[in-house]
Amino acid sequence: MRSAALALLVGAALGTFVHRADAAPRTSSLAWVRMPGAEGCVDARTLALAVERRLGRTAFVPPTLGDVAIEGRIERSPEPSVWRATIRVFGASGAAIGSRELVADQVDCRAMDDQLELVIALLIDPDASLVPPGGPRNPAAPAAVAPPDAGAPVRPVQPPPRATAAPALPACPPTPAAASAPWRVGAAVEAVGGLGLVPGPASVGLGIRAHLLPPRGPGFALGGVVWASAAVPSVPGSPEFSLAYGTLSVCPLEIAGGGTALSGCLGAMVGALRVEGPALPSRFRHERLAVDLSLDARARQRLAGPLFGAVGLGIAVPTVRDVYFYIDRDGTRRDVFHASPVAAILDLGLGLDLP
DSSP: OHHHHHHHHHHHHTTTOOOOTTSOOOOEEEEEEEOTTOTTSOOHHHHHHHHHHHHTSOOBOOTTTOSEEEEEEEEEEETTEEEEEEEEEEOTTSOEEEEEEEEEOOSSGGGGHHHHHHHHHHHHOTTGGGSOTTSOOSOOOOOOOOOOOTTSOOOOOOOOOOOOOOOOOOOOOOOHHHHSOOOEEEEEEEEEEEESSSSSSOEEEEEEEEEEEOSSSOEEEEEEEEEOOEEOTTSTTOOEEEEEEEEEEEEEEEEEETTEEEEEEEEEEEEEEEEEOTTSOGGGOEEEEEEEEEEEEEEEEEEETTEEEEEEEEEEEESSOOEEEEEOTTSOEEEEEEOOSSEEEEEEEEEEEEO
């Protein structure tokens, strides 16, 4: 049923093909491209051999000798996340005479092999759908007819009724499982720079970040950053400030296309700011809870296969602005660090995105 429906649909979409029983078998050239990310899909040689096995003959020739030219490509569409194959047919004059697009919501693109083989075979020979792969292509020989009795009257033989075209069959509706897109996940290692999080003009750190994108609704991001210690040698005891925190964000904005994805996220950063130092008296060493609200924008660019590069820019707003100070010998208060009302964060990352 599915093969017959697909055969009729291809025939309707490419109605310019006319088949005659006494015509010479049609030949074609095949150009097949696997786009970045589709390297594991069927290759051109395997696909051509499968089509010729279905047709039961050699069908592909160099481009200058074919009756038609078939060009196709297969790629992973990021939005929605499906495998998409596009096939176009060109006549001997080079004019486009038809096209066909196949979409499959499968983890493995090799699940499309049978459909690709059938569609391309139909473009070359409209009768291909009626012949199973490897089966005989010649119709069965007519049964022998016994000669009539000598005394029986001879009746003229009526020709068999002319076959009529079968009615078009409706396309099978997709099942709920096939209609749903898969979840997408990714993770990256990041180099991070910031202003206003710890003492000093700038600070650097190392982080990890993961994103989770459902088929519908907002995405989510979580990760963590460890910042390098920032020393203040001008203060007695040379205190060192070190910061580490984890992040959790909701990303209601997600725009993807052509291997590029843009996202906007709102979340929270929860961690600890520690003050210590070898020359700092133990009574002055302590650790405080740090809770900041965050807002960031991020861009991801697919580089090769699942590998992507990312850049993000965000701000952090502390819920509590702690002040670190000491009292000098004259009894004067000296501020060491006052948390900035708004801190800026820039990160560069490299990671993997699946599927």
